[in-house]
Amino acid sequence: KGVDSMSGPGEPAIAASVNRALWGEISPRVRSVQYEIGPRQIRLRFFFDGPPNAADLDSMGCVGAEVAADFPGRSVNEEAIATEATADLPRGDDWHVAYARKEASLTSRRQRHPAI
DSSP states (O other): OOEETTTEEOHHHHHHHHHHHHTTTOOTTEEEEEEEEOSSEEEEEEEEESSOOHHHHHHHHHHHHHHHHHOTTSEEEEEEEEEOTTSOOOOOTTEEEEEEOOOHHHHHHHHHOTTO
């Protein structure tokens, strides 16, 4: 299960791997972690309140290494994105959310759109 015969591990297996890799690596400064699955690559985006510090970058590398260990046939790239705490977070069509910090913008969006 979780394997697409054409492209290798499927989204459920990668989602589980990314979520497991995040255990113990999320600092209060992390707003969201998103991932994108390509044919030979998994991209990870970490959105921070302001610029990431050395500990944040170290945690990002640990998460990437954990995911890479689960999928040796794919490269894993991590990207740190500094944001303002009040800024909306972008998400492309092919990106999945692995972690989202509780924020007022998310809470108000759910109240307007209960299905989100």
